[in-house]
Amino acid sequence: MHTSPITKWDGATAYFTLANNNFAIWLMLLASIAFLIAIIWYGTHHETADFEKIKRRG
Amino acid sequence: MQQQLVELGQKVAELQAATKMSDTINMEIFYWWCTALMITIHAGFLAYEMGASRAKNVLASAIKNLLAFAFVCPTFFFFGWWIYNAFPGGLTIADGASASLPWSLNMGPNLSDNATGVFWAAFALFAATTASILSGAVIERIRLTAFLVLAIVLGSVLWILAAAWGWNPSGWLTTKFGFHDAGAAGCVHLIAGAFTLGVLLNLGPRIGKYNADGSPNALKAHSVPLLVVGLMLIIVGFFGFLGGCIIYNPGGQWTNIMGQPATLSSFAFNTLMGFAGGIIGGWIKTRDPFWMMSCGLVGIISVASGLDLWYPPLAFMIATVTGIVVPMIATWIEKIGIDDAVGAVAVHGCGGAIGVLVVGVFAAGYPNVNGAPPINFFGQFLGFAVMGLLGFVPGYLISAVMKSTGYLRVPREVEIMGLDLVEVPIEAYPEGMVRPAAETAEDKGRDFGGAAPVPAE
Numbered sequence: 001m002h003t004s005p006i007t008k009w010d011g012a013t014a015y016f017t018l019a020n021n022n023f024a025i026w027l028m029l030l031a032s033i034a035f036l037i038a039i040i041w042y043g044t045h046h047e048t049a050d051f052e053k054i055k056r057r058g
Numbered sequence: 059m060q061q062q063l064v065e066l067g068q069k070v071a072e073l074q075a076a077t078k079m080s081d082t083i084n085m086e087i088f089y090w091w092c093t094a095l096m097i098t099i100h101a102g103f104l105a106y107e108m109g110a111s112r113a114k115n116v117l118a119s120a121i122k123n124l125l126a127f128a129f130v131c132p133t134f135f136f137f138g139w140w141i142y143n144a145f146p147g148g149l150t151i152a153d154g155a156s157a158s159l160p161w162s163l164n165m166g167p168n169l170s171d172n173a174t175g176v177f178w179a180a181f182a183l184f185a186a187t188t189a190s191i192l193s194g195a196v197i198e199r200i201r202l203t204a205f206l207v208l209a210i211v212l213g214s215v216l217w218i219l220a221a222a223w224g225w226n227p228s229g230w231l232t233t234k235f236g237f238h239d240a241g242a243a244g245c246v247h248l249i250a251g252a253f254t255l256g257v258l259l260n261l262g263p264r265i266g267k268y269n270a271d272g273s274p275n276a277l278k279a280h281s282v283p284l285l286v287v288g289l290m291l292i293i294v295g296f297f298g299f300l301g302g303c304i305i306y307n308p309g310g311q312w313t314n315i316m317g318q319p320a321t322l323s324s325f326a327f328n329t330l331m332g333f334a335g336g337i338i339g340g341w342i343k344t345r346d347p348f349w350m351m352s353c354g355l356v357g358i359i360s361v362a363s364g365l366d367l368w369y370p371p372l373a374f375m376i377a378t379v380t381g382i383v384v385p386m387i388a389t390w391i392e393k394i395g396i397d398d399a400v401g402a403v404a405v406h407g408c409g410g411a412i413g414v415l416v417v418g419v420f421a422a423g424y425p426n427v428n429g430a431p432p433i434n435f436f437g438q439f440l441g442f443a444v445m446g447l448l449g450f451v452p453g454y455l456i457s458a459v460m461k462s463t464g465y466l467r468v469p470r471e472v473e474i475m476g477l478d479l480v481e482v483p484i485e486a487y488p489e490g491m492v493r494p495a496a497e498t499a500e501d502k503g504r505d506f507g508g509a510a511p512v513p514a515e
Contacts, residue, residue, distance in 0.1 A: 009169075013169055013170040013171075014166060015168065015169060016167040019166065022161075025161050029161055032132065032136075036129065036133065040203050043202065043203040043206075044201075047201060047202060047203060050472075050480050054469070054471050
């Protein structure tokens with residue numbers, strides 16, 4: 001996958017992967033935010049399910 | 059002759075450029091190692107929380123602590139760093155803040171910007187430290203995901219908003235009121251302690267902490283040695299933390315984060331004197347190594363706001379008195395029914411408040427820069443009030459909403475069984491220890507340390 005925004009080091013500034021691709025930057029950013037939210041949501045449901053199991057077991 | 063002058067000029071220009079680059083790289087190196095040292099704070103909090111937990115909750119406490127760090131770092135990237143740069147004037151967005159938005163070209167590898175990454179990293183560690191202060195107080199009964207939400211709010215929103223206001227050369231508390239908080243006693247410790255207090259009021263005490271008549275029981279730490287070593291690691295990390303509080307200006311004198319001239323030497327004098335004074339204060343009051351180390355920590359916190367200013371013996375005395383007073387405050391907090399498992403409200407909240415206020419009492423009159431007012435008691439009191447409220451009110455309200463939806467606390471059965479059995483796939487101590495869940499004693503609870511019987515209530 002070709003993600004380099006530069007072709008030479010002379011005069012390079014921001015050189016991180018996808019730095020010249022606004023769409024990709026936003027995609028990565030939104031994906032990582034969505035991932036964190038999803039993890040908390042999933043964790044909450046996972047916890048609740050475990051707690052219910054413990055309660056049922058007495 | 060003309061040619062020689064031209065060559066000399068070129069050499070001087072090359073030398074200047076090399077010196078400037080060398081200075082820039084030195085600055086990067088300085089904050090890099092400050093950040094690395096600050097990780098030790100988290101090693102300390104990890105050991106401290108595990109030690110303070112009973113055996114049935116050790117690993118759940120570890121997971122909570124590790125995830126606080128892991129969730130605060132990215133969220134601080136997403137919005138925390140921007141908050142710091144956007145809101146020094148209050149709630150209006152400052153010019154130039156867009157460079158700290160997560161899609162800015164400064165927020166990633168960039169050969170024209172050696173500063174943003176290391177400053178962001180140091181601040182991210184401050185943020186994780188702030189969240190970890192909450193972490194210890196709520197062990198053994200808070201829901202993991204509820205804690206993570208609270209940690210994100212505290213670590214990536216609230217403290218950094220307070221820092222924008224009072225720990226920033228353009229912060230309105232500093233520019234309009236002369237607020238002085240060189241070592242972040244207010245925007246890290248006070249706000250975290252106040253937030254923690256708000257959460258604890260809704261979270262409630264651990265089962266077995268209080269008897270029917272309201273008298274408290276000691277829910278003993280399962281490993282005091284681990285706890286004490288953890289506290290010492292936090293102290294080691296504090297040197298990185300406090301180093302990160304001072305601004306390295308390549309080619310010029312250090313300044314504190316509000317922009318006033320300072321030296322790293324001043325931080326060295328007063329950090330050590332504060333640490334020593336706190337330990338002695340804790341020893342005088344308690345003779346207890348846990349409190350001696352906690353008071354060493356609070357000794358540093360109590361002199362943190364004026365770390366760049368104190369005459370070292372004055373710092374020593376402030377820390378000693380604070381070290382005597384804070385265990386008394388912790389006892390009082392326990393007596394009024396607030397179960398703070400590690401004394402975070404007393405150590406960080408009260409220690410931070412003392413740190414901010416004593417500057418107004420003993421260091422008034424120090425001049426400011428850029429036309430801002432000199433240090434004065436009103437400015438310090440205002441900073442104390444703003445940061446206290448900015449911590450307490452959201453902490454109380456958000457945890458109240460969580461409580462009302464049943465999201466804040468684990469069910470009673472789970473708490474009695476121990477969080478490790480429910481949340482962790484491995485055992486902390488598989489050999490030689492009785493698993494608390496196997497015990498069903500209807501103990502009213504006097505001593506629940508280690509693998510001792512679990513109280514019914």
